[in-house]
Amino acid sequence: MQRVPLGTDAAMFRAMHRDIVAAPRALPPWELLDAAALPDATREVVRRTWSARVEAEYRSMVVFGEVLARLPEAGLPLEVSSAATRLVQDEARHTEFCARIAEAFGGHHDALLDPTSLRLVDDGLAADLFVARWTASMFCIGETASVGLLEVLSEHATNPCVAAVIDSLLRDERMHDRFGWALAKIVFPRLSDDDREWLGADLAFAFAHYDANDAGCLRPDGGKVPDAPTEPEDALALGYGAASRWRLAPAFYRRLDEVILPGLADLGIPAYEAWVLRTEAPVPA
Numbered sequence: 001m002q003r004v005p006l007g008t009d010a011a012m013f014r015a016m017h018r019d020i021v022a023a024p025r026a027l028p029p030w031e032l033l034d035a036a037a038l039p040d041a042t043r044e045v046v047r048r049t050w051s052a053r054v055e056a057e058y059r060s061m062v063v064f065g066e067v068l069a070r071l072p073e074a075g076l077p078l079e080v081s082s083a084a085t086r087l088v089q090d091e092a093r094h095t096e097f098c099a100r101i102a103e104a105f106g107g108h109h110d111a112l113l114d115p116t117s118l119r120l121v122d123d124g125l126a127a128d129l130f131v132a133r134w135t136a137s138m139f140c141i142g143e144t145a146s147v148g149l150l151e152v153l154s155e156h157a158t159n160p161c162v163a164a165v166i167d168s169l170l171r172d173e174r175m176h177d178r179f180g181w182a183l184a185k186i187v188f189p190r191l192s193d194d195d196r197e198w199l200g201a202d203l204a205f206a207f208a209h210y211d212a213n214d215a216g217c218l219r220p221d222g223g224k225v226p227d228a229p230t231e232p233e234d235a236l237a238l239g240y241g242a243a244s245r246w247r248l249a250p251a252f253y254r255r256l257d258e259v260i261l262p263g264l265a266d267l268g269i270p271a272y273e274a275w276v277l278r279t280e281a282p283v284p285a
């Protein structure tokens, strides 16, 4: 395992990266991260939450970079490649924002990357299937779900800096969500019936992953949202962007029912079948 590589002495890259991080809108008011005001236990809950996001956002950047690299081979227009570069930059900014919050609360030393997760390209998989696979899982499920989760976090954020970071992420993820569905509308109709079946079977693994990670409190009982918290929630930490999965799970399921499953099915992907099949896929660690 390796640390998320943040920081460089090379002035050229530092300057270009600073422009990307600062470009779209005002920077969050970092001086308002009042970590010292929190009890130790709450501080640790907040730190751990944002440290986990450092890893997740960095992974998004890796995936988008790999998808970007295969868009030309899959015959997508220049404008799609150009637009996708913006997404890579957004995820780099998200990684840095999350790292900044984690640092203020004690660090992100536990945000570790499995080296095997940093290389997705399967040379045996044709570019159109590679792009379709990651469009379905990272965009149509991942980005679509994350809009719902961030809306919950935004609603409860009380610290002004955390609220600014969450709103900045949410604004970008809404665009990524729209980007993903626009890409899906080009990519999925080009697939053969057999390829769409293959994609549906592959989606079962993606659903198992997101179900376990974004709504893990519901497994293994199989899909019923509990009425009462299934894990303790630190009310103070909630204001700093750390919510329990019990609070987040309903938002995930709402996005699933209202957008993800019908959206994929409309594009000819057997998503409802894949959702059922997820329970037979290996439960991700």
Ligand SMILES: [Fe+2]
Residues within 6 Å of the ligand: 057, 060, 090, 091, 094, 169, 173
């Ligand atoms: Fe992100």
Ligand SMILES: [Fe+2]
Residues within 6 Å of the ligand: 060, 091, 143, 172, 173, 176
């Ligand atoms: Fe994103």
